[in-house]
Structures are given as structure tokens and as C-alpha cells.
Amino acid sequence: MKVWNTGAVLFVAASIALAGCGNKENNQAESAEAGTTAANTANTTTESADAPVDLTDAMTGYKTYGIEQCDQFIIETEKFVTAVKNGDLETAKALYAPTRMYYERIEPIAESLGDFDPNIDARENDVPDADWRGFHKIEQSLWVNNTTDGMAEVADRLFSDVQALRALMETVEVDSTMLVTGAVELLNEVSSSKVTGEEERYSHTDLYDFVANVEGAKKIYELLQPALQAKDAELEAQIGENFTAMETLLAKYKSGDGYVSYTDLTEADTKALSQALDALAEPLSQMGTILEA
Amino acid sequence: MSEQGGTQDPSDQLRKDENTRQSGGMWRKAITRRDVLKLAGIGGAGLLLGSLGTGGILQAGSAPVKREAQDLAGSGVVDFYGAHQAGIATPPQDFVCFAAFDLTVDAVAQVRKLFQQWTEAAAVMTSGGMIGSSNDNPNLPPSDTGEAAELVPSGLTITFGVGPSLFDARYGLSAKKPDTFADLPAFSGDELRPEWTGGDIGIQVCANDLQVAFHAIRNLARIARGKAVLRWTQEGFQRSSHSDKAGATPRNLMGFKDGTVNPNVHDPKTMDEVVWAQADDGVPWMAGGSYMVVRRVRIRVEVWDRSTLQDQEATFGRHRRSGAPLGSRDEFDQVDLNAKDENGNPLIPMNAHVRLARGDNSVHLLRRSYSYSSGLDRTTGQLDAGLLFISYQRDIAKQFIPVQKRLASDKLNEYIVHNGSAVFACFPGVREGGYIGDTLL
Numbered sequence: 176m177k178v179w180n181t182g183a184v185l186f187v188a189a190s191i192a193l194a195g196c197g198n199k200e201n202n203q204a205e206s207a208e209a210g211t212t213a214a215n216t217a218n219t220t221t222e223s224a225d226a227p228v229d230l231t232d233a234m235t236g237y238k239t240y241g242i243e244q245c246d247q248f249i250i251e252t253e254k255f256v257t258a259v260k261n262g263d264l265e266t267a268k269a270l271y272a273p274t275r276m277y278y279e280r281i282e283p284i285a286e287s288l289g290d291f292d293p294n295i296d297a298r299e300n301d302v303p304d305a306d307w308r309g310f311h312k313i314e315q316s317l318w319v320n321n322t323t324d325g326m327a328e329v330a331d332r333l334f335s336d337v338q339a340l341r342a343l344m345e346t347v348e349v350d351s352t353m354l355v356t357g358a359v360e361l362l363n364e365v366s367s368s369k370v371t372g373e374e375e376r377y378s379h380t381d382l383y384d385f386v387a388n389v390e391g392a393k394k395i396y397e398l399l400q401p402a403l404q405a406k407d408a409e410l411e412a413q414i415g416e417n418f419t420a421m422e423t424l425l426a427k428y429k430s431g432d433g434y435v436s437y438t439d440l441t442e443a444d445t446k447a448l449s450q451a452l453d454a455l456a457e458p459l460s461q462m463g464t465i466l467e468a
Numbered sequence: 469m470s471e472q473g474g475t476q477d478p479s480d481q482l483r484k485d486e487n488t489r490q491s492g493g494m495w496r497k498a499i500t501r502r503d504v505l506k507l508a509g510i511g512g513a514g515l516l517l518g519s520l521g522t523g524g525i526l527q528a529g530s531a532p533v534k535r536e537a538q539d540l541a542g543s544g545v546v547d548f549y550g551a552h553q554a555g556i557a558t559p560p561q562d563f564v565c566f567a568a569f570d571l572t573v574d575a576v577a578q579v580r581k582l583f584q585q586w587t588e589a590a591a592v593m594t595s596g597g598m599i600g601s602s603n604d605n606p607n608l609p610p611s612d613t614g615e616a617a618e619l620v621p622s623g624l625t626i627t628f629g630v631g632p633s634l635f636d637a638r639y640g641l642s643a644k645k646p647d648t649f650a651d652l653p654a655f656s657g658d659e660l661r662p663e664w665t666g667g668d669i670g671i672q673v674c675a676n677d678l679q680v681a682f683h684a685i686r687n688l689a690r691i692a693r694g695k696a697v698l699r700w701t702q703e704g705f706q707r708s709s710h711s712d713k714a715g716a717t718p719r720n721l722m723g724f725k726d727g728t729v730n731p732n733v734h735d736p737k738t739m740d741e742v743v744w745a746q747a748d749d750g751v752p753w754m755a756g757g758s759y760m761v762v763r764r765v766r767i768r769v770e771v772w773d774r775s776t777l778q779d780q781e782a783t784f785g786r787h788r789r790s791g792a793p794l795g796s797r798d799e800f801d802q803v804d805l806n807a808k809d810e811n812g813n814p815l816i817p818m819n820a821h822v823r824l825a826r827g828d829n830s831v832h833l834l835r836r837s838y839s840y841s842s843g844l845d846r847t848t849g850q851l852d853a854g855l856l857f858i859s860y861q862r863d864i865a866k867q868f869i870p871v872q873k874r875l876a877s878d879k880l881n882e883y884i885v886h887n888g889s890a891v892f893a894c895f896p897g898v899r900e901g902g903y904i905g906d907t908l909l
């Protein structure tokens with residue numbers, strides 16, 4: 176569940192972007208012009224800190240990624256809600272966390288598209304009781320009440336929310352400034368709720384979300400890598416190293432196809448995970464340097 | 469800086485420079501608070517302050533030392549560069565933020581880089597500046613976290629040391645480890661908790677403004693991200709200079725004046741004997757540095773508060789109100805361990821803290837402690853408050869350890885428990901262009 180922050184959206188719906196944001200259009204135009212220069216700079220090893228970098232590829236690349244993840248998210252959500260509606264408790268439990276990973280990788284998108292995040296991902300007490308629906312409501316039923324009973328309607332609603340999200344995905348326009356901050360936001364998600372075990376308070380599958388958020392952030396980094404390389408090769412290398420360190424640490428907690436329960440982590444484990452995350456997020460937060468002219 | 473102190477390397481030239489600079493500043497114009505502070509910060513103001521009547525008797529070893537008025541340290545700049553690191557001989561500021569770090573990198577070159585970055589940041593912060601060049605770029609997080617902007621430097625000092633664990637197999641430094649430098653042995657009554665113990669690196673930040681001190685620790689931790697992680701921290705306080713304009717000896721949380729008998733930080737000879745590691749001590753990279761002991765000592769305040777005044781005074785061997793040794797009148801009267809009452813009983817009980825801490829008075833250390841309060845102990849509902857004991861010495865094995873061993877039979881132990889501990893070899897000072905730790909790393 177996202178801590179809502181209207182000032183920090185990764186995507187804005189195309190209509191809004193076109194209507195209001197002259198500044199941004201200018202930036203994009205400039206970027207496009209400078210595109211070839213930036214590409215050349217990246218190939219030759221000369222660092223030209225002055226050349227504005229072209230982020231068009233990164234922005235379209237990220238939109239494609241968002242749509243791919245969302246397509247997969249629909250497929251997996253359908254399996255999950257089917258299990259819930261069939262009363263197949265074990266299958267539902269097994270599908271719950273892996274399904275959510277598609278969403279967690281692209282969570283900032285949903286946040287930018289209105290009410291999707293609260294509808295899909297609200298935890299109890301995030302929203303008024305009467306409005307509470309989505310994954311965590313089903314999670315509570317599966318793990319606390321140990322049943323799928325009474326969840327059919329919530330399951331249907333979840334599936335239709337996910338479909339609606341997918342439909343709106345077509346309209347989003349990736350904004351370069353927000354793309355840069357989105358990666359850090361994904362990691363902030365981890366440090367505010369996943370690393371504390373508050374996200375998956377009934378199923379304790381927080382590590383799945385953790386991994387997915389990191390993967391989502393890494394995707395953005397990979398898309399920005401050429402630009403970053405041209406602008407600040409040292410920073411680019413540092414971020415790469417810290418991603419590797421984070422992934423190595425997370426790999427320790429693999430179990431079968433998934434990850435161990437949050438309750439299996441010792442205090443020392445969570446502290447190490449949290450500190451590795453901070454170590455990664457700090458240089459990642461410097462990626463905005465590529466937006467400087 | 470006195471001539472006596474000028475014999476040891478690597479700081480000769482530096483000291484000369486300081487001499488020139490100081491005398492220039494001193495004689496050209498009337499001395500300002502800031503000048504005095506700058507002098508004090510590099511340990512060079514001994515004679516000066518002595519002659520101003522603020523220092524004590526210039527004698528070797530521990531002596532009662534009247535503290536110079538606290539407002540000397542008020543708001544100014546304590547020089548970061550100098551023969552010794554600031555924050556040791558510097559008269560204690562009002563607040564401390566202590567932090568222990570563990571390194572997460574695997575090459576010594578990365579450790580060096582961290583110290584270079586820290587040095588740069590520390591030099592800027594202690595002079596009241598903002599870290600980094602990107603504080604107004606809308607696309608980036610500001611390089612300085614900003615909460616100390618526009619605040620006066622507040623006598624900020626940042627003192628860096630490294631723990632024994634730095635010398636394990638990781639960085640190829642084991643051959644450089646000083647022989648007697650190791651984690652402290654277990655002392656009787658210790659109840660050390662891992663969350664307040666040890667660390668590859670220890671940083672003592674002191675300032676007359678807690679926000680300024682916290683800002684320093686926070687930004688150092690931020691710079692360290694990816695290279696070192698926080699292991700434990702502890703904030704501490706004394707009465708502030710605003711509350712005590714006279715600069716009397718501060719009282720600890722047991723209500724007693726604490727710091728009456730301490731080496732005279734303004735006497736270079738004493739400091740060389742007691743505090744500064746010397747070039748011929750066998751560890752060249754530590755010449756001009758000092759070894760720090762940090763002990764987090766919880767005071768059972770609830771128990772203490774129910775003990776009678778007589779018991780309290782017998783615990784320390786001093787009067788509570790005046791701070792004078794039992795049987796004497798003035799705080800700075802000599803402690804006479806042989807003094808007897810009319811029945812022939814010692815005036816200062818055999819298990820009193822000052823008697824045991826003093827021993828035969830052959831061993832001294834520089835205490836620079838702060839009180840702490842860390843909220844509630846959730847299991848007992850009692851206050852977690854006490855003393856962040858900090859001492860500096862030339863050799864921990866010869867100074868702190870024998871004293872602490874004697875304290876095994878201290879009456880004070882009824883009221884305290886040591887629950888945190890760490891030792892750090894604090895590097896010598898650094899000259900402009902160098903970096904903290906450049907003698908080792």
C-alpha cells in the first residue's frame with residue numbers, strides 16, 4: 176500500500192500531461208533534439224556533463240514495461256481470484272504473494288491513476304472499513320480466518336479493479352522527472368512498510384513485495400543507465416554495485432520458488448536488509464543529475 | 469601551543485604555524501571569545517587561559533581544575549584542523565551525539581575514501597558551512613540535510629576513532645594494531661548489551677546546540693551509506709551554558725558535581741603524559757592521538773532517589789551541595805584519603821567512589837562524560853537514564869583498566885550498571901589537505 180503523496184507521482188495520465196504542463200513539454204522537446212548527441216557521448220567514453228540527455232527511449236521503455244507487468248498481473252490475478260471463488264484455500268494462499276509482485280513492481284503507476292492503489296492494495300485502517308477491499312482484505316480472510324468464505328464478491332471486485340487499471344495504463348505518459356524519482360519511491364515503499372513487516376501483516380509475505388519493489392526500481396535504473404553513464408559514470412557504477420549487494424542479500428532468503436516468511440527473519444536480518452536498502456537508495460536518489468542541462 | 473609540546477612529529481610544522489597564527493591573532497587585537505575558543509580547540513591555550521586566571525594550577529597529573537567559563541565555548545568555531553583532533557582537550561560543550569559504525573566495504577581503499585569524504589564534510593560543518601554543492605538544484609535531494617543552516621557553529625567538534633575490530637582480517641591492517649588495544653575485558657558487574665557495544669569506527673560529536681550536533685551525525689551517516697552502517701548511537705547532555713553562566717562543574721544525574729578532579733587540558737605536559745599517545749609509545753600512526761573509552765552506564769535513579777543524603781555522600785566521598793571532599797569545605801580542596809573522624813574512621817569511606825577511582829593517585833585519565841536519558845525501560849517502566857562515560861587516555865591498558873578494576877568494590881555499584889562499552893583509537897589531528905586517519909589508512 177502506497178503512502179499517498181500527490182506531489183510525487185511517477186506517471187500522469189496523458190490528458191493531464193497535455194493539458195497543464197508546458198514546462199515538461201519543453202524539457203522533452205529539448206531532450207529529443209539533443210538525443211543523438213547524448214547517444215554519441217555514451218558510446219565514446221568522453222564524459223560530457225553538459226549535454227542534456229535524451230530520455231525518450233527510457234520513457235517509452237518504461238511504459239512498455241508497465242504494460243507488460245500489468246498484462247501479467249491480470250493473468251495471475253485471474254488465477255488467484257478463481258482459487259478464492261472455488262474455495263481452494265491452499266492454492267489461493269500459494270498464489271497470493273507471487274501475484275502481487277507484478278503490482279509491486281509498478282506500484283507508482285497505480286498511484287498516479289486515481290483510486291487504484293487504495294482499491295487494490297489498502298491495508299485495514301488505511302481506508303474507512305466500509306470501503307476496504309482488495310488484496311489485503313482477502314489476505315486477512317485467508318490467513319486469519321483461514322477461509323475463502325465470503326470473499327467471492329471481494330475477489331470479483333479485485334479482478335475488475337485490476338482490469339480497469341490495465342485499461343488506463345494505455346493513457347499514461349511517463350514524465351522524465353518523475354521517472355527519476357520513481358525508483359527512489361519504490362525503495363521508500365520498502366523502507367516504510369515492507370522492511371517492518373507491516374505490509375503483509377497476516378501472511379508475512381513481505382519479502383515478495385520487497386523483492387518486487389527492488390526489481391521495479393532496478394528496471395528504471397537500467398533504462399536510465401546509458402544517460403547516467405554519460406553524465407556520471409561513477410554514480411552509475413556505484414548504483415550498479417549496490418543493486419548487486421542488495422540482490423545478494425535478498426537471495427539469502429529464497430525458499431523454493433519464493434521467499435521465507437517475515438517471521439523467520441531475526442532482528443539482525445531485518446536491520447541488515449534495511450541498511451542495505453538505505454545504502455542503495457542514497458546514490459539512487461542522485462539520478463536526478465541526468466536532468467541537469 | 470607551548471614549546472614543551474613541540475617535540476613530537478608529525479605536527480611540528482603545524483604547531484609552528486599555529487604559533488604564528490595565534491600570536492598574530494592574540495596581539496593584534498583584543499582577544500575575542502572566538503579567538504579563545506579557537507585556541508582552546510587546538511589545545512594551545514593552556515598558558516593563555518592560565519594567565520587569564522581561568523585555568524587551574526599547572527601541574528602534572530590530575531588536579532582540581534576550575535573550569536573556564538562555559539560561554540567561551542558558546543557559539544564560535546573550534547578549529548577542525550590542528551595537531552590533535554578537537555573534542556578531546558576542548559572544554560566540554562553542552563551536548564554530545566555519539567555514534568559507532570560498522571564498515572560494510574571490503575577494501576581498505578574504500579575505508580580511506582570514506583574518511584576523506586568525512587574529513588571534508590567535518591571541516592565544512594565545524595566551520596558552519598553547508599555540505600556539498602548541490603543545495604539548490606530542484607532535481608536532486610539537497611546535499612546538506614539543512615537543519616543547521618544559518619545556525620552558528622556552536623563549538624561543534626567531531627572526533628573520529630577506530631575500534632579493535634578494524635584490525636581484523638578484512639583490511640590487512642592487523643599488523644598495525646597497537647599491542648594493548650583490544651575490547652575491554654569483562655569487569656565485575658558488567659551487563660553489556662550488544663546493541664550498545666563495539667564498533668569499527670566511533671565518532672564523538674559535541675556542540676552547544678543539540679540540533680547542530682545531530683545534524684553532524686546524521687550527515688556523516690548519510691555520507692557513509694553503502695560504506696558503513698550505524699551500529700549504535702547515544703545522545704547526551706550537560707546543563708547548558710545558558711543555565712550556568714558561571715561555568716561551574718556540571719552535576720550528573722545523581723546530583724553530584726562530576727569532573728572536579730581531571731587533568732588540566734591546558735597544560736601540554738600533562739596532556740602529553742596522560743592523554744596524547746606519544747611517538748615513542750610504539751604506534752607511530754597514533755602519535756598525537758588518544759584512546760577513547762565509552763561506557764554507557766545506566767543509573768538506577770529510582771533506587772538512588774530513595775537513599776539518604778548521608779548514604780549518597782558516602783557513595784562518592786564528597787558532599788553533594790559543595791562538591792567538597794567529605795570533611796572539607798570547598799569543591800577544590802585536596803582530597804585527603806588519610807583524613808579520619810574523631811573516632812578514627814576514615815572520612816572518605818573505604819568503598820567510596822573517589823577513593824577507589826583515585827587509588828594511589830599514580831594513574832590518571834581525562835573524563836569527558838555526559839548524562840543521557842533514553843526514555844523508558846519498557847520492561848520495568850523505569851527511566852533509562854545515566855552517564856555516557858567517556859574518557860581519553862594514552863594507553864587504555866595502563867589507565868582505564870586498572871581504575872575500572874579497582875571500582876569492583878565501589879559502593880556506587882549499588883546504583884549503576886554498565887550496559888554499553890566500546891574503545892576507539894582516535895587519530896592524531898589533521899592538517900589542511902590531509903584527511904582524518906591518513907597516518908594509518
Ligand code: HEM
Pocket residue numbers: 530720722724725726727728729730763765766767784786803821822825826833854855857868871872875884
Ligand atoms: C555512573 C558512573 C559514574 C559516576 C556517576 C561517577 C561520578 C563521579 C563523581 C561525582 C566524582 C567526584 C567528582 C570528580 O572528581 O569529578 C568522580 C570522580 C572520579 N571518577 Fe567517577 N563516576 C562514574 C564512573 C566512573 C568510571 C567508570 C571511572 C573510570 C573507570 C571513573 C573515574 C573517576 C575518577 C578517576 C575520578 C577522580 C577521582 C579522584 O579524585 O582522583 N568514574 N566520579
